[in-house]
Amino acid sequence: MKRKLGTRCLYCLLGPFAIGLFLGALFWVGDSIYGYVAFAARVRFLLFEQPLSLWDSFWARIPPHDLYIRVAFIVVAMVSALIVSIFLLRRSQAQERISFQASLLDAVNEAVIVTDPSGEIMYWNPAAERLYGWSQSEAIGQNIADVTVPAISQEMANEIMGKLRSGMTWTGEFECRRRDGTIFEAYVSDTPIYNIKRELAAIIGLSTDITERRQMELRLRQAQKLESIGTLASGVAHEINNPLMGMMNYAELARDRIDDVKAQGYLDEAKIEGRRIAKIVSSLLSFAAPQSEEHSPARVRDIVEQAMSLVRSHIKRSQIDLRVDIPTDLPNVRCRSGQIMQVIINLLTNAVDALNARYDGFHEDKQLVLSARLVSASGGDRAEICVEDYGKGIEAAALDRIFDPFYTSKCRTKGTGLGLSISYGIAQEHGGRLVADSVEGEYTRFSFTLPTA
Known part of the structure; x- marks a missing residue:
């Protein structure tokens, strides 16, 4: 940089002198020619008492007043060139500063x-x-x-x-x-x-x-809200468990003390319903429990059953024909069971909402299919869980955006737009994939793959 500035300054000094000398030389030659051919040549003849040649006018025998004029012109030309050069240099530097500042703003x-x-x-x-x-x-x-x-x-x-x-x-x-x-x-x-x-x-x-920052803030608030709900659910589940165990024990004692067969049947049904409540509470605890950092082997069938225990009543109330097809010989997967439950529950809930949006009440086509199978992939075998409904479907234009945070086709009172985004993140964190396929007005299918253990 210093060398470049030094070279530029040298040019700034030499340039004006060169220009001044060039202009002075032009004037010198022109004045010499003019002095030779003009009337002044006769005056010079009288002064020098001999004929005056072009060389004499140019260099050898210059009259003093002509010499002064020529030298003065050269000096004026050099000074003028220096002033103009300084002006142009400063203008160039100002333009460079402006250009540099503009480049800073561009960057x-x-x-x-x-x-x-x-x-x-x-x-x-x-x-x-x-x-x-x-x-x-x-x-x-x-x-x-x-x-x-x-x-x-x-x-x-x-x-x-x-x-x-x-x-x-x-x-x-x-x-x-x-x-x-x-x-x-x-x-x-x-x-x-x-x-x-x-x-x-x-x-x-x-x-x-700041869209991303606001989304992160909303995600954080949503996560805090979910954490609070999980803590509340865990506390409620424990509070339910204690009296539930007492009720089941009392039902067992009562059954042993009566001989009425019909009454014994009622007590047996009460025990069955009590065990169903206990299973729901257990699933709720698994869902709400904090997840460890380690992934552990788990059966897909068990995870699906736990998730179903939490949403089955909602599906039943919506008069939906639910079909579940989970092979018993499906290999285990390495995962955090609570998070996989969260994905399945979210997909099932979305499917129920889509079916209810298309069919009001009972309809023979109001069907929901939950299935799983083993698929081969380049990275090894994977378990694929599919949730398929025949509801209103998803618009083609919206299909690429459904996994975006806060994107939802539901009203704000029913959805936050985070469910599928969180589910997509869980799938990626587990080394799997969550993909959607839909035809508006016909069906929607979500496929969720997980590496096998």
């Missing part, structure tokens, strides 16, 4: 937008192109409100512009609009820029997409 990951006081865009960096979808050539010259501000934020945008024009800075979260019309939340920092007359010259704004 910033945040969207940087500069507008004039009326809101007309003057600068639009590459990050702004990526964030908003407008190219620099398309954005510059447009009003910022027409490019980035959705209708729902127009009133707030007017308030912000009023504050900026009064000299205040503004920082906060703001809903912005991309070129395709999608709305996203951004963290925006706007600062007014003044000229030397203390007049508002421009407004520079930095925008950062």
